[in-house]
Amino acid sequence: MNMQIVILGQGLWLQVAAALVASQLRPWGVRCTAVEVPGEPEPGSVASGPELHGLCRLLGQSWQELLLKARGSFNLGTDYRDALTHQAAGAAGPARWFVPFGHLGLKSEAAEFAQGLFSYLAGQAEQGPEPYCLAALAAWQGKFAVPPANRTDLRDMLDFGLHLDRQGLCAWLRRFSERQGVRFVAADALFSAQTAQGPIASVQLAGGESLPVDFCLDCRPRTGVKSGAVMLQLFAGDPQQGPGKPCTSAERVPWGWLVRHPLANGCVWQTEFDPQVQKRDQVQAWLDGNLGALDWQLRSRQTSSPDEVWTGNCLQLGPVVETLDSPLLGAMGPLQALLVSWLDMLPNQASCPATARLFNGYWQQYREELNTYLTLHETPLETHTGRLFARLGRVPTAETDAVRPVQLMTMLYGLGLRPELPSRLLLDNEPAQVGAALAQIRRRLDTLVTNMPSHAQTLARCLDGRPAHPSY
Amino acid sequence: MTAALVERQRIVILGGGTAGWMTAAALSKYLPAARFSIQVIESTQIGTVGVGEATIPHIRQFNQWIGLDETEFIRAVGATYKLAIRFSGWGEAEADYYHPFGLSGEDLNGLPFHQYWLWLRQHQQSDLKAFGDYSLAVLMAQNNRFRYPSADPREACSAFNYAFHMDATLYAQLLRRHCLARGVQWLDARVAAVHQHASGDIRALQLEDGRQLAGDLFIDCTGFAGVLIEQTLRAGYDNWQHWLPCDRALAVPSQPDPTPPVYTHALATAAGWQWRIPLQHRTGNGLVYASAYLDDAQASELLLAGLQEQALDEPRPLRFVTGRRRQSWLKNCVAIGLSSGFLEPLESTSLYLIQVAIQQLLACFPGDTVSEVERDHFNRSMELEYQRVRDFLILHYKLNHRPELFWRHCATMPIPDSLAQRLVMYRETGHLLEYRQGLFQPASWLAVMLGQGCYPERLDARLDNQRPDAVAEWLTGYQQQLQSLTHQMPLHSQALQSNQHPGSQPPAVQSLYGYRSRP
Numbered sequence: 005m006n007m008q009i010v011i012l013g014q015g016l017w018l019q020v021a022a023a024l025v026a027s028q029l030r031p032w033g034v035r036c037t038a039v040e041v042p043g044e045p046e047p048g049s050v051a052s053g054p055e056l057h058g059l060c061r062l063l064g065q066s067w068q069e070l071l072l073k074a075r076g077s078f079n080l081g082t083d084y085r086d087a088l089t090h091q092a093a094g095a096a097g098p099a100r101w102f103v104p105f106g107h108l109g110l111k112s113e114a115a116e117f118a119q120g121l122f123s124y125l126a127g128q129a130e131q132g133p134e135p136y137c138l139a140a141l142a143a144w145q146g147k148f149a150v151p152p153a154n155r156t157d158l159r160d161m162l163d164f165g166l167h168l169d170r171q172g173l174c175a176w177l178r179r180f181s182e183r184q185g186v187r188f189v190a191a192d193a194l195f196s197a198q199t200a201q202g203p204i205a206s207v208q209l210a211g212g213e214s215l216p217v218d219f220c221l222d223c224r225p226r227t228g229v230k231s232g233a234v235m236l237q238l239f240a241g242d243p244q245q246g247p248g249k250p251c252t253s254a255e256r257v258p259w260g261w262l263v264r265h266p267l268a269n270g271c272v273w274q275t276e277f278d279p280q281v282q283k284r285d286q287v288q289a290w291l292d293g294n295l296g297a298l299d300w301q302l303r304s305r306q307t308s309s310p311d312e313v314w315t316g317n318c319l320q321l322g323p324v325v326e327t328l329d330s331p332l333l334g335a336m337g338p339l340q341a342l343l344v345s346w347l348d349m350l351p352n353q354a355s356c357p358a359t360a361r362l363f364n365g366y367w368q369q370y371r372e373e374l375n376t377y378l379t380l381h382e383t384p385l386e387t388h389t390g391r392l393f394a395r396l397g398r399v400p401t402a403e404t405d406a407v408r409p410v411q412l413m414t415m416l417y418g419l420g421l422r423p424e425l426p427s428r429l430l431l432d433n434e435p436a437q438v439g440a441a442l443a444q445i446r447r448r449l450d451t452l453v454t455n456m457p458s459h460a461q462t463l464a465r466c467l468d469g470r471p472a473h474p475s476y
Numbered sequence: 477m478t479a480a481l482v483e484r485q486r487i488v489i490l491g492g493g494t495a496g497w498m499t500a501a502a503l504s505k506y507l508p509a510a511r512f513s514i515q516v517i518e519s520t521q522i523g524t525v526g527v528g529e530a531t532i533p534h535i536r537q538f539n540q541w542i543g544l545d546e547t548e549f550i551r552a553v554g555a556t557y558k559l560a561i562r563f564s565g566w567g568e569a570e571a572d573y574y575h576p577f578g579l580s581g582e583d584l585n586g587l588p589f590h591q592y593w594l595w596l597r598q599h600q601q602s603d604l605k606a607f608g609d610y611s612l613a614v615l616m617a618q619n620n621r622f623r624y625p626s627a628d629p630r631e632a633c634s635a636f637n638y639a640f641h642m643d644a645t646l647y648a649q650l651l652r653r654h655c656l657a658r659g660v661q662w663l664d665a666r667v668a669a670v671h672q673h674a675s676g677d678i679r680a681l682q683l684e685d686g687r688q689l690a691g692d693l694f695i696d697c698t699g700f701a702g703v704l705i706e707q708t709l710r711a712g713y714d715n716w717q718h719w720l721p722c723d724r725a726l727a728v729p730s731q732p733d734p735t736p737p738v739y740t741h742a743l744a745t746a747a748g749w750q751w752r753i754p755l756q757h758r759t760g761n762g763l764v765y766a767s768a769y770l771d772d773a774q775a776s777e778l779l780l781a782g783l784q785e786q787a788l789d790e791p792r793p794l795r796f797v798t799g800r801r802r803q804s805w806l807k808n809c810v811a812i813g814l815s816s817g818f819l820e821p822l823e824s825t826s827l828y829l830i831q832v833a834i835q836q837l838l839a840c841f842p843g844d845t846v847s848e849v850e851r852d853h854f855n856r857s858m859e860l861e862y863q864r865v866r867d868f869l870i871l872h873y874k875l876n877h878r879p880e881l882f883w884r885h886c887a888t889m890p891i892p893d894s895l896a897q898r899l900v901m902y903r904e905t906g907h908l909l910e911y912r913q914g915l916f917q918p919a920s921w922l923a924v925m926l927g928q929g930c931y932p933e934r935l936d937a938r939l940d941n942q943r944p945d946a947v948a949e950w951l952t953g954y955q956q957q958l959q960s961l962t963h964q965m966p967l968h969s970q971a972l973q974s975n976q977h978p979g980s981q982p983p984a985v986q987s988l989y990g991y992r993s994r995p
Contacts, residue, residue, distance in 0.1 A: 032941055356901075391849050395849040396839070396849070425841070
């Protein structure tokens, strides 16, 4: 296949795109050139969910290698704390909850388990589903063991991603891409030349070099003056804090959320605020007062994105991925999802308008599902998902992998929503039987966690290049 | 919020038939009698349409769900196994292909099998067989063989699933017995009037014998009449006849086939199509046609002339308007079955749509009040299911090169945007997108598209640097393996005789294609 793909961008998105495209298309004879352009600073960490394993599979690499090279830590989900809202509301319930990647209970296929658990909890003094979630139990106790390959049950319960040092990850991805034959070119400025029919025929670098293009992946965030709603992000590394728990932390602060990614050597803080509502000085003062003096850096995120990612022979990935680059979401998930989808339907000619239209439809669906997830952090009942959960303890069927049902349900439950109606599919079960079954599940999960090594121990083994021996 | 419900919730199902009794069976399984009363009002003076003689594999899941043993089911309803639908005369008068409950081929080097098949076809490989010949379910159907699929996805026999041909009237009777044993009340009565609350919710049904039956939730299973959802609540109806122009059917039973095929047969005719569904005790036959192109007398003549066995009765006529109720759940009334919409039985989806509606109703079952949230969710889910099945049905009509007036009209008629986009994308690259929610996945679309001669203009660019000989050799070996497996299997009639051990069948899965694909 004699195809030239040019990837434009910077930092993480450029490296992910180059590695993924090269790994998938090089065996078919496609040539890739990555053009690095200057851009805004990036946070020092990347949080990924289980989609990372998909990326590793596509690259033909192990997550252990990635963890080792990018000095990261494990990620079982997000540990949320919201003292502000609960105190303001005079609520008695816990101001802490866990949003896991892995499922609740012991079996992923257990129909109606979550609904049964929510009904049971409605009659109990304890409020949260965390005691019935292995990932939450492990994360809160600072424990983690890599599930053995033959224990699919444990793998499902402890489905995990990684926090990675961004520089380390980018460097590793770049070496990978170079081994795949990707040519990297640095350019301060570039121009694209379109053919008379519309597609981009070449990319002209500032130095005069011209790169012929069959397909262009533009991973640059929106350049120049950003229009529409913009969020500002502050981020800083803190070398003093160890990896601690195997999860992302998110704490509600007066302007939004303060997110912490633990790494092998320190951690990275990120937060985001709306400059129309909050002054940067106030945010900075709060951060300095609560976290000590750190080297905070600023960047911006446009929140509205175009509906069309794929036009002609170009994927405008940067501007659309940017809009979902919230500290509350993984930095790689949307880009990876879009690239995998594009590779699935690889165009065979410069213009595939129908394919592009369906791809854009997929993107819009993906964006809607992630935006719903973001929205329900603040105003859950303004979403159909939130209202459905509050009424029936269910969430709508997703059309993409953007957010898992367990994430939606545990998030909504953590925010204080309680299903109004019990599942009618479980009415035949006596409450005493349900209670006994749940107590048994809880004991099993407690035993599993008790026997787990600490996150620090498991991480140390992995970073030493030793196998992460499980202990259950 | 509407209609405050009383402590023991009273559920009234108006109409029996398969929809009414399937609903009653599922509700009585999950809703405890101490808290819910379920009444089915069915008039023996009103006939049932008896939809759903041919099913899809989901029926097995439904039976398992309500606790109906498969062996008992087969005996009671005179069932035979079904692995596919055979389409003859679709696309071209001489065309003959199968839409199997199974996958064709296997992905190679990360690319879908059909891309390789199409590519070899372009290279005019002489050994290349028809696309369906790389499907185990099709080979089994062609050779009239049957065995249970394997639930182990590593085995070749895991790539298919099975359903049944059955007597829908007997199925309704079986379900009725099942329901009565569970405490469901059955009233043989006709409704004279419907009483509503000021809110518009239905309060009670006035029966012709003078009784009044109050309820909290009403399920309308009255078929095309839509006594509650339409005649009372005026939910409205989206007419899809401009996309699916057939509007009449004739049904007639004939003598049983001593060696029943393991597939449903759909034979395209001049202005519609004819079905043949083999049961143990009789054969079901019917003609679906467009009255604008064929009159009733001609249709009857055509149907009877096409029977392979002697007719057992006079053809029974049926008129229908293809489409969907705008809101299947309105006020405190839920329409299930033909009262919520009609899609012709070309892909045997009638019982599936009933089953999905029941599952959604149970998932959204209201409490002491009925809220907009569950109604919305139910209606959205059902709308998507109907639309996606509708598009797949239209595909069969749209893709044709037949010369008759009816078929020429179908080939040139406008189609929904959702279908048009899928078709254009397929023609552009040969790719098809999977749905998350919806019945028919790419394996089904490919069976019909390729079966009816619809080929993409271009294929995946990655194929360019492959060697046709090597790929063709792999395909030949693969196909021979499937053939060998097929010939080791028992004949369909033998399997029907021997599979009489309760619990011997594999677990039911919610996938048309067996145990390899996501439900």
